[in-house]
Amino acid sequence: MCEHHTPVHPTRTGPPTSRIGRRSLLRTAGVAVAGLAGAGGLGRAAAAVQETSQNGWPAASDLPRNRDFAVDGVLFPSGVAHGAPDVILGYVARQFAATVEPLVDPGCWGFSYRPVTGGTSLSNHASGTAIDINAPQHPYGASGTFTAAQVSAIRAILSHCDGVVRWGGDYSSTKDEMHFELNRPPGAEVDALVQKLGGTPQPPARPTISEGDTGQAVRDAQTLLNQKGGYGLVVDGVFGPATTAAVRDIQARNGLTVDGVVGPRTWAVLDA
Ligand SMILES: [Zn+2]
Incomplete structure (x- = not known):
């Protein structure tokens, strides 16, 4: 299994991190959405306890997402979240395949609803905002699995993403070189990168549905x-x-x- 975040990342101390931490703890303490919803204002109460992953993106076991997320014919099983994560991680995976090494199949992963390895907060895989690339060649905990030239190519991808994407090879403790994730919550920085990449975070095409429909x-x-x-x-x-x-x-x-x-x-x- 991939991914390990230090409890409080050195560059992300302060209110946003602790806010995310509290929300995740709410969940791990077993506070169900339905349990709080009865406290009044059903909609507001439910919205207030929307689960988020470590990076502040909405997480859910049944998160709507692009399940067809694939690069060079290699499917990332379970996909990634629609919209900006799809655009940004699509860029990362395509650039990786073009400039670092070809993608292997199986070996690439997307969405997974689970806590961070060794922690309590929800993994960024649980919000569909993280991918693992070529896992067999770059196992969790191993460092130096890429050549210097490959690391330079990865740095170029990260640099182009203006700090919005974090590489697990840069974790301060246990390395996770297969892992790439959004490192900013939804907002202006993410939107600016999507615009730079030429993508529009479109909501998915939705059919009109009514009682009797299935699927x-x-x-x-x-x-x-x-x-x-x-x-x-x-x-x-x-x-x-x-x-x-x-x-x-x-x-x-x-x-x-x-x-x-x-x-x-x-x-x-x-x-x-
Ligand atoms: Zn991962």
Whole structure:
């Protein structure tokens, strides 16, 4: 298993780190979203305990994501988060393949819902904002698995990413040379890099769905409804009466036509 973060990274002390730490601890202490949601203001309470990974990105066991994330035909199983992480990690993986070494298959990994190795906070893999490249050649804990020329090529990739991407080979304690992750929370620095890379963090294309529909789009909607509104829906990919009721509720709260149909405007609320 990859990845190890020092408890408090030397360059990331202060409020953001401790805020993230507290949120993660809330989770590991077993405080369920549903348990807090009853405290009043269902939607607000649920939003307040949105899980985040170590880097401040939303994490979830059923995170909506690009499961087709692949470079040179090598699939990163489970993919990465839609939007900026997809654009940025796609750049990193393509550049790695072009300038460091070819990708091996199997050997590249994406999303994984789990704590940091040896720690309690959620791994950045749990928010779909980290990838592992050529794991067999660069095992967790090993250092010096790349030649000097390859390290220079990696440095060039990181430099182009303006500090938004961190390499596990730069961890201060246990090295993790297979591992690359977003090192900034959602915000201006990430947006600026996406713009620089020429990508637009588009939300995924969403089909219009309503009661009776089944499949991944329904699963995504149920996940997002739970995250945004704390509805406690079973994420089973089956659009039934409970899902319809949740959709109607969130539509009413957001001033939309209350029809129980998840179309472009309702998706926009869910994806916001
Ligand atoms: Zn990793």
